[in-house]
Each structure stands twice: as structure tokens, then as C-alpha cells.
């Protein structure tokens with residue numbers, strides 16, 4: 319029995335922040351941001367919205383497209399680095415309550431930008447255990463809530479959004495999550511971090527510096543890591559499944575920087591066009607980015623049942639993960 323993608327949805331807030339808008343906030347320019355990253359705009363949630371509000375919009379679309387009622391969900395997994403609350407309740411629980419998924423368990427998964435790829439493999443395992451049929455897997459972020467809007471090194475990179483996938487038990491002839499690579503290198507914990515607010519440095523102890531409660535990043539360290547692991551993961555997942563890049567319809571990488579993808583494509587001698595990119599419009603939405611890209615592919619009619627796709631995530635932790643999926 320396979321574990322198929324029943325449906326796909328995604329949502330991003332309406333408000334758009336352009337590179338020109340950013341150049342009025344920090345010392346940057348459209349030219350720098352586009353040439354260094356490929357990002358032109360990002361979507362930003364309003365002050366009153368939390369990650370669950372963004373996730374719920376994506377979930378509703380996926381449920382409707384899958385012709386599934388919320389009551390038919392057995393589990394909700396929200397991959398996020400920007401949960402509604404520190405600690406608990408989980409964002410997944412908030413989503414569960416608000417969409418009325420009364421028969422579903424719910425938990426958050428923290429694997430930064432690899433979160434959706436991790437969650438897909440976890441959901442596959444839960445379905446294959448035999449007790450669950452339908453699982454709503456989401457990557458959802460309100461990164462604007464942890465961006466330091468005074469730091470030009472990071473504020474031009476990130477945006478808000480959510481991607482949702484409903485995975486369901488299928489028959490042998492339907493789609494499947496064929497293989498996954500789920501890895502981490504925790505020695506790189508300092509490369510991407512929110513330093514203060516957890517149990518290491520609780521907010522209750524001291525009044526923190528603003529920069530310390532926001533996302534901080536060693537851009538070049540993450541860049542080098544990303545090119546290496548994307549290259550390794552793609553080689554491994556293709557080789558061990560006896561596939562060539564030509565057999566795959568789309569490689570959907572985490573949307574962080576077009577230069578990272580360009581470099582990996584060059585190393586692997588794979589046509590850049592094989593990598594689906596939409597970061598120009600959304601920026602880096604961490605765990606949401608693969609879902610937003612997959613949804614766009616679906617909405618544009620660029621994928622058919624039976625096509626192979628590969629997702630690839632990398633990010634804070636450091637984590638990295640990939641899924642080979644027969645759609």
C-alpha cells in the first residue's frame with residue numbers, strides 16, 4: 319500500500335513588502351537583494367495574525383481540494399519555527415481546534431526549513447503503522463515575527479506563508495512517498511539561531527537585547543552547508559532509487575537563495591530548469607517554502623499523477639531532508 323498525496327494547498331498573507339520598501343528601512347537596495355538572493359517581494363502577515371491563522375487558510379484549501387472533512391483527519395503535524403506560543407499549546411493544536419478536526423491528534427515538528435520534508439516522512443510512518451488514514455502535514459511560518467527589521471543581513475530574506483499537504487493511505491497503483499533522507503548536524507547549532515527565549519536563556523531572567531530574541535544567521539556558513547547537502551542528498555536519493563534527474567519532473571528545493579540552487583545544479587550537471595523556484599515572490603518562508611512551491615506547481619497544472627518529484631530542505635539545527643515522491 320502506498321501513502322499518496324491526496325491534496326495540496328497553500329496560502330500567504332496579502333500584504334507584500336518589496337525590496338524598494340526595505341531600502342527605506344535599512345541600508346540596502348533592490349539590486350543587492352536580487353543579485354545576491356533572487357528575492358523580489360515577500361508576503362507579510364498583519365500584526366494580529368499568528369502562524370496558526372496562516373496555516374488554517376492553507377489547511378482549508380487542502381481539505382476542500384481533497385474533498386475531505388476536517389473530522390476525517392487522524393493527525394495534524396505543523397512544521398514551524400514560529401509557533402503561536404512558546405512551549406505550548408502547539409500550533410497544530412490551535413489549528414486542530416479551529417478547523418474542527420475532532421478526531422485528530424496534533425503536534426508541532428521543529429526542524430526549521432527542513433520541517434515539511436521531515437513531517438512527510440513522519441506522517442508516512444504513522445499511516446504505514448496501520449491506525450491512521452488521513453494526515454494533514456503543514457509547514458507554516460510567521461517569520462516576520464522573529465526577523466530583526468534593523469538587520470540588513472537577514473531582514474531582506476524572509477517572508478510569511480503556509481503550505482499544506484494531505485497524505486492518505488492509497489492503493490498500490492496510486493502515488494507514494496517512495497523514499498526520504500532525514501538528517502541533522504547539530505554541531506552547526508550556532509549558524510542559525512534565536513538565542514534568547516528558550517530554556518537556555520529564559521526571557522524571565524533578564525530584559526533581552528532585541529537582536530537576541532530575533533533570528534540570527536551566519537549567512538556564509540549556511541550557504542556552504544546548503545550547497546553541500548543539496549548536492550549530497552540529490553545524488554543519494556537518485557542513486558539508491560535507480561533514477562536519473564531526467565526521470566524526475568520537478569526538484570523542489572527549500573527556497574532560500576537562487577545562487578544555492580544554481581551552484582548545486584552546476585555541481586550535479588542538472589538543468590537549472592528542473593528546480594522549481596518561486597522565491598522571487600515569497601522570499602524564504604522556512605518550513606512553508608516547499609509547500610508554497612508545490613502548490614504553485616499544482617495550480618499551474620505542471621504536475622500529473624505518476625510524476626516523480628523530489629523535495630529538498632535544509633536549515634536551522636542544522637537539519638537537512640529530502641523526499642522522493644510519486645505524485
Ligand code: UT7
Nearest residue numbers: 345346347350354431470471474537538540541574575633
Ligand atoms: O533558510 C535558512 C537558510 N538560510 C540561507 O540559506 C542563507 C544562506 N546564505 C545566503 O543566502 C547568503 O550568505 C546571503 C544572501 C545571506 C548573503 O550573501 P553573501 O554573498 O554571503 O554576502 P555577505 O554576507 O558576504 O555580505 C557581503 C556584503 C557585506 O558587506 P562588506 O562586509 O563586504 O562591506 C554585507 O555587510 O554585503 C553586505 N550586505 C548587504 N548589503 C546591502 C549584507 N546584507 C546586505 C543588504 N544590502 N541587505
